[in-house]
Amino acid sequence: MKAGHWVIALAVLALLAPAPAAAEPHLSDLKTALEGRKVMISFRLTDGFDSELRERIQSGLPTGIVYDMQLFKDRLHWWDRGIAESSLQVVAMFNAVTREYLVNFKLDGRLIESRQLRDLDELEEALTHVEALPVFDLAPMPADWKLLIAVRAELGSGTMLAFIPTHLRTDWKESRKFRPPAD
Amino acid sequence: MSLRQRLQAHSKDTRWIVAGLGLLLLVLSGIYVFILRSRQLPASLVTNRVLIFLLWYIDVVLIVAVFFVLLRNLLKLLVERRHRILGAKFKTKLVATYIGLSLVPVLILFVYATNLLQSAIDRWFTAPVEQVVTYGNAMAQAMTTRVQSTAMRDARRVLHDIEPSGTNAIERPQLGNRLQELRAELEADYLAVYADRQLVHGSVNPQAGMSDLPDPSKSFLIAVLRDGRAPGVIELPGPNALLAIAGVAGATGPAGRTVVVLGTRLEPEVTAGRAALIEAYQGFLQLEVQKGDLKTSHLLTFLMVTLLILLASSWTGLYLARRVTIPIQALAEGTRRIASGELGHRVETAADDELRILVDSFNQMTAELERNKAALERGNRELLEANRRLAAERALIATVLQNVAAGVISLDAEGRVFTCNGAALAMLRQSESEVLGKLAADAWRDEQRGRLAALFAAPESTAVGSLSSASSRELRMALGGEWKTFEVKVNSMLDEAGQPLGRVVVLEDLTELLQAQQIAAWSEAARRIAHEIRNPLTPIKLAAERLEQKRRNEDPGLQAAVSEAVEIIVREVEAMKHMVDEFSRFARMPRPQPEAIEVARVVDEVLHLYRGLKPGVELSAEVAANSARALLDPSQFRRALINLLDNALEATEAPGRVTVETRTLDNGSLEVRVADTGRGIPPDAREKLFRPYFSTKGRGTGLGLAIVHRIVGDHHGTIRVDDNEPQGSVFTIELPQT
Numbered sequence: 001m002k003a004g005h006w007v008i009a010l011a012v013l014a015l016l017a018p019a020p021a022a023a024e025p026h027l028s029d030l031k032t033a034l035e036g037r038k039v040m041i042s043f044r045l046t047d048g049f050d051s052e053l054r055e056r057i058q059s060g061l062p063t064g065i066v067y068d069m070q071l072f073k074d075r076l077h078w079w080d081r082g083i084a085e086s087s088l089q090v091v092a093m094f095n096a097v098t099r100e101y102l103v104n105f106k107l108d109g110r111l112i113e114s115r116q117l118r119d120l121d122e123l124e125e126a127l128t129h130v131e132a133l134p135v136f137d138l139a140p141m142p143a144d145w146k147l148l149i150a151v152r153a154e155l156g157s158g159t160m161l162a163f164i165p166t167h168l169r170t171d172w173k174e175s176r177k178f179r180p181p182a183d
Numbered sequence: 184m185s186l187r188q189r190l191q192a193h194s195k196d197t198r199w200i201v202a203g204l205g206l207l208l209l210v211l212s213g214i215y216v217f218i219l220r221s222r223q224l225p226a227s228l229v230t231n232r233v234l235i236f237l238l239w240y241i242d243v244v245l246i247v248a249v250f251f252v253l254l255r256n257l258l259k260l261l262v263e264r265r266h267r268i269l270g271a272k273f274k275t276k277l278v279a280t281y282i283g284l285s286l287v288p289v290l291i292l293f294v295y296a297t298n299l300l301q302s303a304i305d306r307w308f309t310a311p312v313e314q315v316v317t318y319g320n321a322m323a324q325a326m327t328t329r330v331q332s333t334a335m336r337d338a339r340r341v342l343h344d345i346e347p348s349g350t351n352a353i354e355r356p357q358l359g360n361r362l363q364e365l366r367a368e369l370e371a372d373y374l375a376v377y378a379d380r381q382l383v384h385g386s387v388n389p390q391a392g393m394s395d396l397p398d399p400s401k402s403f404l405i406a407v408l409r410d411g412r413a414p415g416v417i418e419l420p421g422p423n424a425l426l427a428i429a430g431v432a433g434a435t436g437p438a439g440r441t442v443v444v445l446g447t448r449l450e451p452e453v454t455a456g457r458a459a460l461i462e463a464y465q466g467f468l469q470l471e472v473q474k475g476d477l478k479t480s481h482l483l484t485f486l487m488v489t490l491l492i493l494l495a496s497s498w499t500g501l502y503l504a505r506r507v508t509i510p511i512q513a514l515a516e517g518t519r520r521i522a523s524g525e526l527g528h529r530v531e532t533a534a535d536d537e538l539r540i541l542v543d544s545f546n547q548m549t550a551e552l553e554r555n556k557a558a559l560e561r562g563n564r565e566l567l568e569a570n571r572r573l574a575a576e577r578a579l580i581a582t583v584l585q586n587v588a589a590g591v592i593s594l595d596a597e598g599r600v601f602t603c604n605g606a607a608l609a610m611l612r613q614s615e616s617e618v619l620g621k622l623a624a625d626a627w628r629d630e631q632r633g634r635l636a637a638l639f640a641a642p643e644s645t646a647v648g649s650l651s652s653a654s655s656r657e658l659r660m661a662l663g664g665e666w667k668t669f670e671v672k673v674n675s676m677l678d679e680a681g682q683p684l685g686r687v688v689v690l691e692d693l694t695e696l697l698q699a700q701q702i703a704a705w706s707e708a709a710r711r712i713a714h715e716i717r718n719p720l721t722p723i724k725l726a727a728e729r730l731e732q733k734r735r736n737e738d739p740g741l742q743a744a745v746s747e748a749v750e751i752i753v754r755e756v757e758a759m760k761h762m763v764d765e766f767s768r769f770a771r772m773p774r775p776q777p778e779a780i781e782v783a784r785v786v787d788e789v790l791h792l793y794r795g796l797k798p799g800v801e802l803s804a805e806v807a808a809n810s811a812r813a814l815l816d817p818s819q820f821r822r823a824l825i826n827l828l829d830n831a832l833e834a835t836e837a838p839g840r841v842t843v844e845t846r847t848l849d850n851g852s853l854e855v856r857v858a859d860t861g862r863g864i865p866p867d868a869r870e871k872l873f874r875p876y877f878s879t880k881g882r883g884t885g886l887g888l889a890i891v892h893r894i895v896g897d898h899h900g901t902i903r904v905d906d907n908e909p910q911g912s913v914f915t916i917e918l919p920q921t
Contacts, residue, residue: 052472059468096461097425098416100402116402118413157235159475163482165235 023047025155027173032149034181039136041069045128045153054120057092064091065127066154071136074146074177086135090127143182149175201248208244212237235476238483245490252494256501274508281500286493293489300481308471320464323457327427330447331414335429337369338445342433351436352376359384373397373426373446379439380404391448393419397426399444407432407442417446423454510538514545526553590690596683598622598639610669610690612662631660638673668693700874711885715762719755726751765886775816775897782806782813782845789824799837807846813853814920819894826887827857827914834861851920858913869904
C-alpha cells in the first residue's frame with residue numbers, strides 16, 4: 001500500500017470515528033459517614049456547571065439543581081430494597097444590582113441553608129459540592145444489613161430534536177456499602 | 184350484525200376515546216405539576232417547564248388522535264372497499280379530498296409560520312441588539328465602578344489615617360470622632376470600620392436620608408477580608424436607592440482584622456437609569472437563555488394549532504363523508520336485503536336533505552313491495568288450500584266412486600267418457616282403456632252396449648232432463664254370455680250459466696234384484712195358488728162329506744143333496760179352471776207385436792166394456808189430437824187398459840170419476856194416464872204394487888198390475904203411480920214410439 005493510500009484510509013477512519021463526546025455531567029466522590037444514626041452524605045457534581053447553566057444564572061433566572069438521594073438495603077442477587085429517599089434542591093439567584101448570588105439549600109422542601117456569594121467559583125462550589133450533609137436518620141435495624149446510598153442530579157430540562165422536552169439528569173451514583181450502627 | 188352496523192357502532196366510541204385521551208392529558212399534566220411543585224422550585228422555572236411539557240403532551244395527544252382518526256378511517260375504508268360496500272370508493276375520494284385540501288395548506292402554513300417565528304426570535308438576538316444592551320449594561324456597571332473606585336481610594340485614605348504605620352485602628356481612641364471627620368472631609372455618605380465581620384464604628388451622612396446604618400453583606404466583608412479589598416453595592420430602602428461601597432482590609436489586631444467600608448450614595452436619576460439598563464440587560468439575557476425554550480414552546484404551539492386544524496378538518500371531512508355515504512350505504516344494504524327477500528327491512532338513517540327524500544321513497548317502495556308480496560302469498564296460500572281441498576275432494580269422490588256398488592260414468596260436453604268407475608267397468612265387462620277418453624258411440628260400439636250409447640245419441644235436451652229431472656231406463660244386455668238388466672239414470676250437468684258441462688250416467692245392476700224378486704214372486708205365487716186351490720177344495724170336501732153322511736143315514740134328501748153338491752163342485756172346479764187360465768195367460772204372454780193403431784178407438788172399446796157397470800162412477804176419455812195413432816201391440820195395450828180401469832172402478836165409490844187421457848210427449852213417447860177419485864194407494868204399497876200376486880184388495884189373483892208392468896216393459900216404456908188431486912190415484916204410462 002502506498003503512502004497516499006494510508007493517508008486516505010486514515011482520513012476515512014478519522015471521518016468515521018465518533019466525535020469526542022462532550023463531558024457529561026456526573027456525580028463523583030460519593031461518600032457516606034455515620035454520626036450516631038445520621039447518615040452524612042458527601043459528593044461532587046462534575047461537569048454540571050457548564051456555560052449554559054452559568055449564563056442562565058447570570059441572566060437572573062432562578063436556576064437550580066436537584067439531587068435525589070435514596071437509601072437502600074443491599075440484597076444479594078436481587079434488586080436492592082428502598083428504605084428512604086430525600087431530595088436536596090440548590091437554587092441560585094443572581095442579583096444584578098449587588099452582583100451577588102443568593103444560593104438556597106432546601107432538603108425535602110425545608111430551607112436548611114442560605115448563602116450570598118460574590119463570584120462564580122464560589123457559586124459553582126456551592127451548587128456542585130455537598131459535604132457531609134445529614135440526610136437520613138436510620139431507624140433501628142439489624143446490624144448485619146448492608147446499606148448503600150444512591151444519588152442522582154437533575155439539572156433541569158432540555159429538548160431533543162429541538163421540540164421534544166427532556167429531563168437532564170445524571171445517572172444514579174451508588175456509594176460503597178456500609179453497615180448500620182450497632183444499637 | 185352487518186359490517187356497516189359494526190362500523191357505525193364503533194364510530195360512536197371515538198368521542199369517548201378522545202375524551203379519554205384528554206382526561207389522560209390532564210391527569211399527566213397534573214401529576215407533573217404536582218411533582219415539580221413538590222420540589223419547591225421557583226415558580227418561573229416551574230411555569231416554563233410546565234408550559235413546554237403541557238404543550239408537548241397536548242401535541243402528543245393530538246398527534247395520536249390525528250393518526251388514530253386517520254388510520255382508523257383508512258382501515259375502515261380499506262375494509263369497506265375489500266367488502267365491496269357500496270359508497271366506499273366515493274367515501275374514499277371524499278375523505279382524501281377533504282384531508283388533502285386541509286393537510287397541504289395547513290402544513291405549508293405551519294412550516295412558513297414556524298420559520299418566520301424562528302427567524303423573528305433569532306432577530307431578537309442579533310449582534311446590534313446584543314451590543315446595545317451589553318454596552319448599556321457595561322456603562323451602568325462602569326458608572327458604579329467609577330463611584331466604587333473613588334470610594335476605594337477614599338477608603339484607603341481612611342485606613343491610612345486611622346492605621347498609620349501598621350497599627351491596629353480598632354485600638355485607637357476617639358476612632359468614632361475621627362471617622363466622622365474623615366467622612367465629612369471626604370464627602371462620603373457612609374463610613375464604617377469592622378473588626379473582621381463585626382461592626383466597630385459607623386458614620387452616615389445625615390443629608391443622605393438613611394434612617395439606619397447600612398449593612399454590607401457578609402459575602403462582601405468575606406471578600407474584603409479574603410482579597411484585601413472589594414467593591415460592592417448596598418440596596419437602601421426606597422426606590423432606586425443604592426449605595427456604592429468599597430472595602431479595604433487593614434492590620435490584624437486582637438479583635439480581628441480591620442475593614443474600612445466607605446460608601447457614596449448614587450444619584451437617584453443615575454440609579455434609575457442604571458437599574459433600567461441592568462433590568463433590560465437581564466431581561467435580554469433571560470430571553471437569550473430561554474431562546475431554546477421559547478422556540479420550542481412556539482414550535483409546539485404551532486404544531487398544536489396545526490394538529491388541531493388537521494384533526495378538525497379530517498374529522499369534518501369524515502363527518503361530511505359519513506353524512507353522504509351512510510345513507511347511501513344504508514340504501515345499498517337495504518337494496519341487498521330487499522333483493523334477498525327481506526321485504527320487511529326499512530332503511531333508517533339520519534338524513535335531512537334530498538337523501539331523506541330518497542330514503543323515504545325507498546322505504547315506501549319496499550313497503551309497497553311487501554304488501555304486494557303478502558297479497559300474492561296470501562292468494563297463493565288460498566289457491567294451494569283450494570287445490571289441496573279439491574284434490575282431497577277429488578280423491579274422496581274417486582274413492583267413493585270406486586267403492587260404490589253403482590256404476591258411475593261421466594261424459595264431457597262433447598260426449599267423451601271422462602270417468603268410469605270400477606263398478607261400471609265390471610258391469611259392462613270393459614277396461615278403462617276401452618272407454619276413457621272415447622266418444623260414447625266408440626266406447627260402446629257393439630250391439631248390446633250400443634243400447635247404452637244410444638241413450639246419448641239424441642240431443643241432450645231431448646234425451647234426458649236436467650239434474651233435477653233425472654230420467655231412468657231399464658236396459659237388458661247380453662254381456663259375457665248372460666243377460667244383465669241395468670237401471671240407467673242419466674243426469675245432465677250444467678254450469679252456473681246453465682251451459683251443459685256433460686252428463687253423469689248411473690248404472691244399477693238389477694239382474695240379481697230381479698232374480699230375487701222373481702223368486703219371491705214365484706214363492707208368493709205358489710202360496711197364492713195353494714191358497715186359491717185350497718179355497719174351492721173346502722166346499723168340495725164339505726159337499727162330498729155331506730153326501731156320504733146322507734148316504735150313510737139313507738137320508739131321503741140324498742138326491743137333492745147330490746144335485747146341490749154337484750152344483751157346488753162344478754162351480755168350484757170352474758173357479759179353479761178360471762184361475763189356472765189366468766196363470767197360464769200370464770205365463771204365456773207373448774212378445775208384443777207393435778203396429779199402428781188408433782188409440783182413441785181402443786180406448787173407446789175398453790171404456791164401452793165398463794160403462795154402466797158401476798152406477799155413480801163416471802167414465803170419460805180424453806185423447807189428444809197428437810196421440811191419435813201410436814205404434815203398439817193392440818191386444819196388449821187393450822189388456823193393460825182393461826186391468827187399469829178394472830182396478831180404478833174397483834177403488835172408486837160412487838159418486839166418482841175415472842178418466843183416461845192420452846197425449847204425445849215432446850220426446851215422442853205416448854203418455855197414457857188413468858186417473859180415479861177412489862181411495863188412493865198407501866205409499867208403502869206403491870213399491871210392491873207391480874209385483875205379481877200382490878193385491879190390496881184381498882181377493883183376485885194379484886196379477887193385474889204385474890201384467891200391466893210386463894206389457895209396458897215389453898214396450899220399453901215406464902209406468903208410475905201418483906196421487907190424484909184432490910183424491911185418488913193416477914197411473915201414468917210412457918211408451919216410446921221409436
